[in-house]
Amino acid sequence: MRIANPYRLGLFGGLGVLTAVLIGTALGELSTILTYVGVAIFLALGLDPVVRFLEKRRVPRWLAIVIVMVAVLAAFVGVVFAIVPTIVQQTSVLVNNLSTYLQSVTAKQFTDNLQSLVPKDVFDVQDTLNTVIDFLTDPKNVVTIGGGVLAVGVAISNGLAGVLIVLILTLYFMASLDSIKGGLSQLVPKSSRLEFLRLTEGISSSVGRYVIGQVSLALLNGILSFIVLSIAGAQLPAFFAFIAFIGALIPLVGTVSAAAVVVLAQVALLPLSPATWIFLGIYYLVYMQVEAYILAPRVMRQAVKVPGVIVIISALVGGTLLGVLGALIAVPVAAAVLLVVREVVIPRQNER
Numbered sequence: 001m002r003i004a005n006p007y008r009l010g011l012f013g014g015l016g017v018l019t020a021v022l023i024g025t026a027l028g029e030l031s032t033i034l035t036y037v038g039v040a041i042f043l044a045l046g047l048d049p050v051v052r053f054l055e056k057r058r059v060p061r062w063l064a065i066v067i068v069m070v071a072v073l074a075a076f077v078g079v080v081f082a083i084v085p086t087i088v089q090q091t092s093v094l095v096n097n098l099s100t101y102l103q104s105v106t107a108k109q110f111t112d113n114l115q116s117l118v119p120k121d122v123f124d125v126q127d128t129l130n131t132v133i134d135f136l137t138d139p140k141n142v143v144t145i146g147g148g149v150l151a152v153g154v155a156i157s158n159g160l161a162g163v164l165i166v167l168i169l170t171l172y173f174m175a176s177l178d179s180i181k182g183g184l185s186q187l188v189p190k191s192s193r194l195e196f197l198r199l200t201e202g203i204s205s206s207v208g209r210y211v212i213g214q215v216s217l218a219l220l221n222g223i224l225s226f227i228v229l230s231i232a233g234a235q236l237p238a239f240f241a242f243i244a245f246i247g248a249l250i251p252l253v254g255t256v257s258a259a260a261v262v263v264l265a266q267v268a269l270l271p272l273s274p275a276t277w278i279f280l281g282i283y284y285l286v287y288m289q290v291e292a293y294i295l296a297p298r299v300m301r302q303a304v305k306v307p308g309v310i311v312i313i314s315a316l317v318g319g320t321l322l323g324v325l326g327a328l329i330a331v332p333v334a335a336a337v338l339l340v341v342r343e344v345v346i347p348r349q350n351e352r
Contacts, residue, residue: 046211
């Protein structure tokens with residue numbers, strides 16, 4: 001191939017590369033917004049079956065959407081008011097008594113037992129605890145500690161703002177879900193629109209069933225965790241039950257990660273209560289087996305009809321590519337792909 005004008009070719013090639021870099025940078029800057037939009041669409045599809053259930057009971061769609069959103073907001077506000085005051089109170093007590101707490105730990109046999117696990121020339125437990133105490137009691141470090149608390153407060157505020165944005169987007173997507181499907185159908189040939197609408201209805205129903213099933217599993221995990229943590233005398237049972245609920249929303253690794261966080265946190269908060277650690281560890285081991293082999297397979301089979309190996313692979317791939325959002329939407333996306341394969345690809349192959 002002969003190049004008539006190498007300079008022009010190089011110029012257009014450079015402009016193409018620059019355009020690609022600009023698009024990639026823009027997508028990186030918009031990653032948070034795209035995450036909000038993805039979560040909102042996911043929630044809208046998940047809540048749509050509840051709206052349709054109310055519609056079948058002769059409730060107008062707008063009223064059904066209002067009822068569902070009010071219920072979601074009430075649940076969110078209830079969780080916040082149930083957990084936040086307890087966290088603030090317990091954290092204040094812990095911070096106020098931290099110096100005394102550490103000094104009491106240094107005087108107990110726990111420190112000696114911990115030191116016996118590690119050679120003193122490698123890691124001196126006593127010196128480390130003394131350093132922590134000196135840092136907390138030094139007035140010069142008040143600004144540093146206050147700055148960290150301020151950063152945590154800003155992060156919490158940003159999180160609450162993100163939740164509010166997601167809820168608003170979810171409301172808009174729920175209200176316009178049918179029009180969105182109709183608009184997308186206009187992009188396909190007229191002869192295929194009915195088939196396209198049928199597939200979109202099947203996909204949205206599959207996603208809705210999956211969301212309801214996953215939330216049900218997460219609620220079960222959160223409630224049981226709160227009961228078990230309260231019985232075991234653990235610290236901040238409401239907060240860690242909420243952590244267990246949030247973790248259980250993520251397929252495969254969520255429950256394991258949340259359980260590890262809960263148990264390790266109790267080890268840090270209750271260093272002199274090994275019976276509590278062991279009890280919680282045994283409980284979560286048993287619960288994870290029940291969820292993995294009894295509860296979760298039934299939910300996946302009834303909700304999305306996806307084989308177990310596809311669930312594992314899709315969740316791993318989605319989590320690697322898109323993090324938490326990818327892990328959440330991986331199974332519904334896999335279900336949508338399998339539905340298209342079953343309803344479109346295989347019938348066309350059979351016709352040949």
